[in-house]
Amino acid sequence: MGGDLTVRYFAGARAAAGVDEENVPAGLTLDGLARELMVRHGNQLLAVLTVASFLVDGTAWHDRQAPLPQGATVDVLPPFAGG
Template sequence: MSDLRPAHDATDTADAGTLTVRFFAGARAAAGRTEETASAGRSLDELLAELADRHGERLAAVLRVASFLVDGVTCHDRRAPLPAGATIDVLPPFAGG
């Protein structure tokens, strides 16, 4: 008798409990990297507190004035749980025109 369950792909669980955080411009300089991962199951405010603790006051200052996208959409509720597998973009104010 054959097993009719779908095959399990190892990549299915790789991102199940994580978030990808991408840093742009001044946020990238302050964090010292372009991207990192963090565990899911928290709000944006909680994630930002962890990032500030991890990277110090320079990044904390940028985070206070930055905008944030969650999977490409502006985040309006910073206390809502972030979905596992989401990509969070940290966008500091940009100058120019």
């Protein structure tokens, strides 16, 4: 583990992935992470990832090409309905 990334899924992302959280190798960008997760979980999760927001260690992460910090926690937040 150590430098790996922890990915936590919420709401529809959790349903699409079929797990609450998992570890992935460090050294990925957000786009690379999306590809890795699609390989693991298929197109249903990919559909969620294309519209999701991402928090990295609690901070909104918008740069899809910047390397994610080693040991970070990435929260996958699909759009929420309601008010």
